[in-house]
Amino acid sequence: MSVNAWELDPEFKYKxxxxxxxxxxxxxxxxxTCTASCPIADIDSNYNPRKTIRMTLLGMKNKVLSSDEIWxxxxxxxxxxxxxxxxxxSDVMGAIRQVAEKEAEKGNIDIKSVxxxxxxxxxxxxxxxxxxxxxxxxxxYYQKVHKGFVSxxxxxxxxxxxxxxRLFKKGKMPVTSVLPEKIKRxxxxxxxxxxIGD
Amino acid sequence: MSTSVTKLAYYPGCAGATHAVDQxxxxxxxxxxxxxxxxxxxxxxxxxxxxxxxxxxxxALNARNLVIAEKEGLNVATPCSICFYNLARTDKALKxxxxxxxxxxxxxxxxxxxxxxxxxxxxxxxxxxxxxDEIGKKIKKKxxxxxxxxxxxxxxxxxxxxFDNPERPELMDxxxxxxxxxxxxxxxxxxxxxxxxxxxxxxxxxxxxxxxVLEAAKKEGADCIITACPLCHMMLDAxxxxxEEFFNITIGMPVLxxxxxxxxxxxxxxxxxxxxxxxxxTKEIEEKVI
Ligand code: SF4
Ligand code: SF4
Numbered sequence: 001m002s003v004n005a006w007e008l009d010p011e012f013k014y015k016x017x018x019x020x021x022x023x024x025x026x027x028x029x030x031x032x033t034c035t036a037s038c039p040i041a042d043i044d045s046n047y048n049p050r051k052t053i054r055m056t057l058l059g060m061k062n063k064v065l066s067s068d069e070i071w072x073x074x075x076x077x078x079x080x081x082x083x084x085x086x087x088x089x090s091d092v093m094g095a096i097r098q099v100a101e102k103e104a105e106k107g108n109i110d111i112k113s114v115x116x117x118x119x120x121x122x123x124x125x126x127x128x129x130x131x132x133x134x135x136x137x138x139x140x141y142y143q144k145v146h147k148g149f150v151s152x153x154x155x156x157x158x159x160x161x162x163x164x165x166r167l168f169k170k171g172k173m174p175v176t177s178v179l180p181e182k183i184k185r186x187x188x189x190x191x192x193x194x195x196i197g198d
Numbered sequence: 199m200s201t202s203v204t205k206l207a208y209y210p211g212c213a214g215a216t217h218a219v220d221q222x223x224x225x226x227x228x229x230x231x232x233x234x235x236x237x238x239x240x241x242x243x244x245x246x247x248x249x250x251x252x253x254x255x256x257x258a259l260n261a262r263n264l265v266i267a268e269k270e271g272l273n274v275a276t277p278c279s280i281c282f283y284n285l286a287r288t289d290k291a292l293k294x295x296x297x298x299x300x301x302x303x304x305x306x307x308x309x310x311x312x313x314x315x316x317x318x319x320x321x322x323x324x325x326x327x328x329x330x331d332e333i334g335k336k337i338k339k340k341x342x343x344x345x346x347x348x349x350x351x352x353x354x355x356x357x358x359x360x361f362d363n364p365e366r367p368e369l370m371d372x373x374x375x376x377x378x379x380x381x382x383x384x385x386x387x388x389x390x391x392x393x394x395x396x397x398x399x400x401x402x403x404x405x406x407x408x409x410x411v412l413e414a415a416k417k418e419g420a421d422c423i424i425t426a427c428p429l430c431h432m433m434l435d436a437x438x439x440x441x442e443e444f445f446n447i448t449i450g451m452p453v454l455x456x457x458x459x460x461x462x463x464x465x466x467x468x469x470x471x472x473x474x475x476x477x478x479x480t481k482e483i484e485e486k487v488i
Contacts (some may be wrong), residue, residue, distance in 0.1 A: 020253045039391050043406050072400060074407070075248055076391035081355040081364050088356075094251045101251075115399040122249040126259070130243040132212035141398065167436060170475045172217045181215055184241050188308040192258040195305045 008059035015099055016056055022095030027085040028053045034079035034089050040072050047072050049079055049089050056096065062109060065100040071113035117144045127193045130183030203327050207267035208236035209285065209317075211278040212244050213428035217436075218278075220472035221428050224457035225277045225320055227471055231336060231464045232328060236275065239266050245284035248395040253291075254301075260288035261302045261309040264317065274317040277457065279427035283352035285317035286359050319353060321426045321456065322361040325369045330376055338465030340378030342486050345459070346415035346423045347371050347381050349388050350430045365389070370424055370456050377463035387414040394429035397437075405441050408433040412441065412449045422452040422483050424459050431455060436477045452480045462487050 016022040034049045041047045047069050055064050064070065070093055079089040101116050103109045121140040125133040138160070142152035167173040183189070206229075214222045229236050242263050246256045263285060267274045276282050292299050293313040302309035324333065347370035354362040362369050367389065371381040393407030412434060415423050425431050435453035442449055454476065461471040462484070473480045 021251075039393075039407055040403060043403060072396070072403065074391045074393055074395050074403075076351045076395075077355045078351075078389075078391070081357060091253070094253075098251050113399065118398050119249045119251065122247065123255075126244045126246070130241075131215070132244050132247065134216065163436060163440065166439065166477055167217055170477065172219055172436075172475060181212075183243055185308070188262060188306055189243050189259070191306045192255070192262070192309070196252060196255050196258060 003058060003060065007062075009061040010059050012059045012061040012064075013057050016092065016095050019095040019098050021088070021091035021098070024085075024087045025053060025056060025092050025095075028057065028087045029085055030054060031084060033082050033084060034087075037078045037082045039076060039078065040074060044072070049073070049093065052096070053087065053089065053092065056092075064096060065103055066109045066111065068113055070096050070100060071111075071115040114141075114145050117141060123193075125180070127190060128182075128186070129180045130186050130189045131181045133180035135178060136180060203234055203323065205235045205237060205272055206275040206323070207270055207272035207315075208238045209242055209245075209263060209267075209274050209276040209281060210238065211276055211281040211428070212247070213278060213432070218428035218431065220458065220475045221277055221431065221455045223470065223472040224455050224461045224466075227461050227466045228324070228457045228464060229320075231461070231466060232324075232333065234328070237270070237272065239263065239270075239274070242266060245281045247280055247284075250284075256284050257288045257291055257298065258302060258305060258309055260285050261292060261311045262306075264289060264292070264311045264315065265308060267317075268312060268315050271315070273315050275320050275323055276317070277320045277426070277455075278429075279319065279350060279352040280429060282317070282319040283359060286319075289313070289315075289317045290359065319361065319426065321353065321369055321373075324460075325372055326361065330372055333460075333464075334376055337376060337378075337463050339463050340488050341459060341462050341483070342488060343379045343421040343483055344419055345374045345379045345381050346384045346418065346420035347374060347388055347456075348384070348392075348411060348415070348423050348425050348430060348434070350425065350427055351389075351391050353426060354389060370426065373456050373460055374424070377459055379459070382415070382418045382420050384415065384418060384420070387411050392430045392433040394433045397433065404433065405437075405444050408437065409441050409445055409447075412438065412451050413447075416449060416451055420451070421486070422454055422459075422480070424454050424456045426456050438478055450478065452476065452478045452483055454480060454483065459483075 032050045073093045104111045142156045146152040146155045246259045349367045354360040354367040355364040357364040374381040393404030396404040458471045
């Protein structure tokens with residue numbers, strides 16, 4: 001891959017380093033221990049955390065932020081554990097994802113991955129109920145991804161009928177699980193979301 | 199240490215409170231057998247799971263949880279690997295950083311954590327605090343099976359949070375031995391991620407990762423896998439039929455919570471351990487209890 005110097009953004013690495021989780025990115029000396037330890041890289045050779053770090057340090061902002069790879073990390077911490085430089089790549093990836101979401105909100109980049117939509121839907125349940133609420137989460141997520149109620153319901157049915165029946169038969173999806181488990185002091189949790197944002 | 203654990207603040211986590219009834223019931227049964235009271239934390243909130251990207255969000259959500267337990271003067275026990283990771287890293291960050299504590303305090307008084315308690319995974323509590331000798335005294339049966347101990351993530355890494363050897367964790371192996379079973383080597387696979395956090399967004403990757411774990415256990419001749427996390431369990435047990443269908447393979451590998459296995463050895467009835475709720479049948483395992 002050739003790098004065009006005029007497309008590089010020297011500020012990008014500072015942006016990542018100042019985002020929570022990204023603090024140690026500059027320590028990377030490119031040894032590739034992370035990639036060698038990564039279960040995702042083991043499955044898909046396009047996935048390469050060392051390279052994502054390098055591209056970030058070089059300032060290849062748009063390429064990194066609109067890449068699919070940053071949304072493929074399973075946050076398993078294998079790289080973090082083995083990195084000799086304590087880069088904490090798993091957290092750095094999270095910081096890059098946070099920057100990507102902000103840039104996407106501003107309309108500067110396009111995110112193809114559905115993961116930010118899922119994460120947002122998940123956090124919305126916590127904000128509302130204080131707990132995760134599977135049905136609310138799945139509804140919100142599928143409706144956003146499949147754009148509309150009917151196609152969402154169809155996609156959901158396709159993905160979930162078998163698993164749902166399996167869990168239901170074993171008494172793992174009691175009728176009560178249709179309703180959210182709501183905590184009492186949701187105001188305290190809402191306050192967190194208000195201060196930090198989702 | 200063993201005599202000092204009599205009461206704990208129990209944090210079930212969202213899975214335990216909903217579909218992971220098998221984990222919930224078996225955890226409670228095991229602690230009951232050992233005479234340790236688990237008191238569910240009042241009004242606990244979700245830990246943020248793997249979805250809260252901003253560490254400050256994780257710290258705030260879990261500061262609230264820690265404060266609830268701290269008010270009771272009890273250490274926190276959770277049976278979920280992800281909840282453990284989020285609770286424990288918050289506990290550590292807040293204990294080490296006065297500025298962060300202030301930040302939380304300023305956000306809301308309900309986040310004012312003083313750092314007088316600890317947050318631990320139930321596996322850590324059982325092996326390291328209660329102790330194998332103490333548990334050994336209450337073992338009534340022998341579960342003569344070959345077990346693949348599957349640790350996945352967080353219990354052992356990152357190592358400043360984890361409580362087991364990051365490259366070769368062994369606490370579940372010890373539980374298996376105590377129960378009269380044989381742990382198989384399961385070398386690299388024991389610490390490989392199941393792919394759970396990617397299930398909803400990259401199901402293809404998640405399935406591939408779980409398939410590798412299941413196949414390795416089968417290849418090494420395990421009678422069952424044990425886990426200490428409801429997400430791993432969801433992937434390996436509840437989704438096992440989907441994985442078989444997706445790859446057009448047959449696996450048929452029972453996946454138990456380590457608390458279910460230990461419960462059997464403690465002489466608890468299978469039904470009380472919710473073994474009838476596991477998706478892949480555990481009949482053959484139950485038959486080997488002597
Ligand atoms: S293991 Fe650490 S130092 Fe080595 S390439 Fe990866 S991030 Fe950089
Ligand atoms: S945390 Fe992400 S990048 Fe690191 S080893 Fe796991 S999947 Fe790979």
